[in-house]
């Protein structure tokens with residue numbers, strides 16, 4: 001009898017909010033893993049991504065973040081085939097996020113571009129598809145992210161993407177989507193880290209039940225060779241060190257946990273086997289509100305990915321070989 005009761009309780013608890021462990025409930029009812037493995041790197045070194053993604057999935061990551069512009073969807077797809085063929089995971093265990101090519105600016109352009117990505121990824125659907133940017137970064141002839149969003153709604157209806165969202169959108173751009181379409185984006189993927197806390201935009205998204213994925217989770221705490229900014233804060237800062245010591249973690253693990261405890265989904269990127277493992281070891285502790293506050297205090301409002309600045313996009317493209 002007790003045994004049956006326990007079973008019922010377990011079933012009830014897995015069908016309610018935040019059901020699966022280490023996932024977050026999106027506004028469309030899907031459960032997204034709370035940490036993603038980032039794959040953006042130099043396009044002339046793209047072959048290192050396949051073993052890196054295999055390492056990441058073997059280390060426990062279930063969420064992989066890629067994009068058409070990263071030119072590595074084929075290598076990510078090969079890694080997925082590899083781990084699935086060895087029985088390490090099934091398709092249902094994985095959450096694959098990719099992003100619309102930057103050269104699509106119309107509603108009609110979305111479906112063929114997603115089909116190209118799916119073919120490279122060797123998948124018949126992605127879990128999450130994002131508009132990469134509201135800005136017309138490649139100066140394509142027709143470009144309106146609102147039309148593109150209608151194309152995103154189309155592909156969701158076709159079930160080729162289970163969830164749809166946006167990336168690099170500010171509150172004005174989000175408001176324009178909300179005022180002119182029927183679907184609230186499930187995710188906004190933006191830069192968030194201790195050096196660029198982005199408090200207002202994160203709060204705005206969260207007030208709308210739009211989940212924030214936090215890219216560049218280490219911000220200027222790690223080298224950004226193509227940029228000139230130097231921060232006064234490092235991983236050695238006493239605020240991080242004190243918290244790290246308390247939980248028996250490294251300061252980089254504290255930074256990732258800080259982002260999770262702010263309710264965001266961080267996307268650490270590493271091709272170093274040791275760090276891939278290290279960055280996944282963040283599921284067994286929580287920061288207190290005061291600890292989050294003390295990390296927020298170190299904010300310098302310094303954004304790594306400043307797409308508004310043309311010289312930045314040129315420097316980034318050159319460094320990464322895009």
Ligand SMILES: NC(=O)c1ccc[n+]([C@@H]2O[C@H](COP(=O)([O-])OP(=O)(O)OC[C@H]3O[C@@H](n4cnc5c(N)ncnc54)[C@H](OP(=O)(O)O)[C@@H]3O)[C@@H](O)[C@H]2O)c1
Nearest residue numbers: 038039040215216217218219222252267268269270271272
């Ligand atoms: N939507 C967008 O527009 C957008 C923009 C930017 C990024 N993203 C996504 O977010 C992901 C993460 O962003 P990001 O690549 O800028 O990454 P990040 O995770 O903030 O930083 C990655 C870099 O930091 C180094 N690193 C990591 N931990 C370190 C440590 N403990 N000590 C020293 N160095 C360390 C890594 O080198 P090693 O490899 O040697 O560890 C790597 O070069 C991307 O891969 C991409 O998936 C999206």
Ligand SMILES: *[C@@H]1O[C@H](CO)[C@@H](O)[C@H](O)[C@H]1NC(C)=O
Nearest residue numbers: 017025026027028029208209
């Ligand atoms: C967010 O959306 C989920 C799924 O629809 C829902 O269960 C949850 O109550 C919503 N949260 C808020 C704060 O509206």
Ligand SMILES: *[C@@H]1O[C@H](CO)[C@@H](O)[C@H](O)[C@H]1NC(C)=O
Nearest residue numbers: 134135169170171172173308
């Ligand atoms: C959002 O970006 C657009 C385009 O760059 C700009 O016109 C608008 O002022 C921005 N809104 C906010 C709140 O920053």
Ligand SMILES: *[C@@H]1O[C@H](CO)[C@@H](O)[C@H](O)[C@H]1NC(C)=O
Nearest residue numbers: 226227228311312313315316
């Ligand atoms: C960095 O500084 C150099 C030299 O001052 C300058 O030419 C370059 O444009 C700067 N790069 C960025 C991304 O600001």
